[in-house]
Amino acid sequence: MNADVTARWTSHRAGGLAASMLLLVSAASAQAPLLRASARAPQWIAGLAEALEVRLPPLAEGQRLELLVDAEGAASASAVPAPAGLAGERLLQLELRPAAWLAHAGLPRDAAPRSARNRAVAIGQLLGLTPRQSGTLAEALWARLHELDRCELGVTAGDGERPARLELFATPRPDSELANWLSLLRPAERQAPTWAWPRALLQVRLQLAPTDLPAAAAPFLPWWSAIAGEPADVLTERLASHDGRLAFVVDEAQWGLVVGLRDVEAFAARWRADGSASDPDDDTPTTRQPATPYRDVALLHTRHRGRQPIPRYGDADGTVEAFGGIVGTHWVQVAGQQAREGAERAIDDALAGRLFGTAERDPAPTGWLSLDLDVQALQAQWNGEAERAVAVRSVHLECATERAPDGAPRLRLDAAWR
Numbered sequence: 001m002n003a004d005v006t007a008r009w010t011s012h013r014a015g016g017l018a019a020s021m022l023l024l025v026s027a028a029s030a031q032a033p034l035l036r037a038s039a040r041a042p043q044w045i046a047g048l049a050e051a052l053e054v055r056l057p058p059l060a061e062g063q064r065l066e067l068l069v070d071a072e073g074a075a076s077a078s079a080v081p082a083p084a085g086l087a088g089e090r091l092l093q094l095e096l097r098p099a100a101w102l103a104h105a106g107l108p109r110d111a112a113p114r115s116a117r118n119r120a121v122a123i124g125q126l127l128g129l130t131p132r133q134s135g136t137l138a139e140a141l142w143a144r145l146h147e148l149d150r151c152e153l154g155v156t157a158g159d160g161e162r163p164a165r166l167e168l169f170a171t172p173r174p175d176s177e178l179a180n181w182l183s184l185l186r187p188a189e190r191q192a193p194t195w196a197w198p199r200a201l202l203q204v205r206l207q208l209a210p211t212d213l214p215a216a217a218a219p220f221l222p223w224w225s226a227i228a229g230e231p232a233d234v235l236t237e238r239l240a241s242h243d244g245r246l247a248f249v250v251d252e253a254q255w256g257l258v259v260g261l262r263d264v265e266a267f268a269a270r271w272r273a274d275g276s277a278s279d280p281d282d283d284t285p286t287t288r289q290p291a292t293p294y295r296d297v298a299l300l301h302t303r304h305r306g307r308q309p310i311p312r313y314g315d316a317d318g319t320v321e322a323f324g325g326i327v328g329t330h331w332v333q334v335a336g337q338q339a340r341e342g343a344e345r346a347i348d349d350a351l352a353g354r355l356f357g358t359a360e361r362d363p364a365p366t367g368w369l370s371l372d373l374d375v376q377a378l379q380a381q382w383n384g385e386a387e388r389a390v391a392v393r394s395v396h397l398e399c400a401t402e403r404a405p406d407g408a409p410r411l412r413l414d415a416a417w418r
Contacts, residue, residue, distance in 0.1 A: 034101045035069040038080075038093045044155075045092070049077055064088070073104050092155040098148040099173070112142035133226050140219070147176035149408075163396075163416040171410040182409040184216040185401045187365040192245040193258045193330065193356050196349075199251045201381070203372040207365050208244035210262055229286075241267040243329075252381050253312050254336035256346060258355065261329050268326055271300050294344050295351060297325040302335075313337065330356060367400035375417075392417045 039045045042056050045067050049056050052075040056065055063079045070076075082088040107113070112120075117138045124134030151170050158164035172178035185208065192205035208216060214236055217224075221232040228235065245260035261267050274288045291301035302322040313336040314320040323343035324333030327350040334342035349355045373395040395417045404410045 031071050032097065032100075033068055033070050033095075034073065034097050034104060035067070036095045037067040038087075038090075039065045039067075040082075040091050041065075069101075071100075071104075086154075086156070090154050090156050092153070094151075094153040096151045096153075098151060099146050102146055109143050109146040110139070112138045116142060127223075127227050129223065129226050133223065137223055144172075144176075144178045147172045147178040149173050158416075158418065163418045166413075166415040168413040168415075169404070169410050170413075171404050171408055174406075174408045179409050181216070181219060182401050182411055184212040185368050186212055187368045187400070188244045189364055190245065190260075191362045191365045192260070192370075193247040195247050195249050195256060195258060195346075195355060197249040197251060197256065199377070200249050200372075201252065201374050201377050202248075202250040204248040205370045206244075206246050206248075206368065208368050210242065210244040213242060213244045214239050238267075238270065241270075252377075254334055254339065254342050255313070256334045256342065257324075257331075258333075258346075258350075259331040261326070261331060264326060264329055267331065271324075274300075291323060291340075294325070294347055297327055297347050299323050299325045299343065327351065328356070367398045369397075369399040371395075371397040373397075394418055 037045050037048060042059065042065060045065060046056065049067055052067070052069065054067065054075045054077045056067075056077050057079050059065055059079050062082055064082045065077065066080045067077045068075070087093060102109075112135075117135050120138035120141075121131045121134040124131070124137065129137070149171050151168065153169075154167045156165045156167075172182065188207040188209050190207070192207040194205070195203065197203065217236075217239055221235055224235055225232040241261055241263040243260040243262040247256075247258045249256045271288070272290075286302065286304045288300055288302045291299040293299055300323070302324070303319055304322070305317065305319045310318065310320060320335055321339045322333055322335035323340050324331060325343070325347065326332075327347055330350065332343065332346045332350055332355075334346055336342070346355070375392045375394055395415060397413065397415045400412045401409055402412050
């Protein structure tokens with residue numbers, strides 16, 4: 001057998017082996033369960049079992065409940081021996097194949113259910129979106145759900161020393177739009193600002209690599225444009241001056257925003273143009289005008305009147321005031337009640353180095369989003385101090401993009417609560 005024939009034969013065998021492996025993987029995936037849930041106690045999966053019309057069996061010592069929906073859609077429940085290690089300690093372990101589930105149910109990718117569209121329209125109205133825009137958003141999210149290959153969820157109990165924890169992995173198909181988008185969500189080299197805000201109800205920190213920022217934001221530009229009332233290309237241009245890092249804080253009467261800047265001069269020129277072009281006496285939803293500087297920091301005064309008043313943050317006419325300025329390489333803004341005083345405190349914090357940290361001392365972030373929520377403070381604000389206190393006091397959440405064992409990009413979400 002000469003070398004040319006040998007090469008062709010070897011190539012043919014290799015191609016056949018690869019095809020056989022793909023067929024085996026496809027067949028194994030087709031036979032994998034649509035859902036597998038395991039719990040230490042019935043209450044963790046009782047609602048799911050009821051929805052699937054499955055009766056849970058009695059549970060003996062050393063056992064866990066397992067709920068299974070096989071590849072054909074048949075649901076069953078059984079008591080199985082509790083495994084050793086973390087799997088046996090978890091209150092709930094759930095594995096789901098969303099795309100396969102939707103395909104088995106015969107739900108088309110290109111038509112979101114009416115109930116999903118109706119919910120999107122209701123939420124969109126609060127943001128100023130038209131029903132058509134909200135419906136388009138619902139269709140896009142529905143299509144991305146069909147690209148979600150598998151989800152893995154684990155819940156671990158806490159104690160006096162450790163918080164309770166939730167860990168979620170969401171893995172899309174490698175060739176999907178969702179996978180391509182997740183690949184763009186890389187953390188920035190520096191952490192987002194940390195704002196020590198008294199009585200904060202919510203704190204959000206975003207830190208994305210600036211080179212991927214326009215592409216990562218692209219799927220949201222049509223709706224951002226509709227809400228902001230500005231063309232999408234203008235918003236893309238504005239993103240070019242941002243460095244991918246921001247911090248957003250909300251309390252019971254104000255909210256604050258800090259944005260890291262790559263091009264300070266371009267950002268400053270744009271807001272000066274916005275302020276000079278705005279007429280404070282014009283009866284439009286949003287007006288901007290220069291305000292008296294504070295500590296040599298030029299300030300922009302913004303007044304926005306929404307379609308509906310925002311309780312606690314705006315005046316009786318629904319107008320919300322905001323004051324902001326550039327400190328170093330950051331835009332700092334405070335909105336709500338007594339916004340001017342809040343902006344002055346924020347500028348003091350920034351000038352004193354209490355807001356931004358230092359690149360030398362702060363470790364590089366591993367995730368691109370973190371969120372802290374004061375649950376008890378929110379409950380007290382909404383329902384009053386006399387209401388029964390909620391069991392969860394606070395929640396901390398972090399999001400990151402990583403690679404699954406098969407190399408596919410996946411979303412990792414870690415939450416801890418006390």
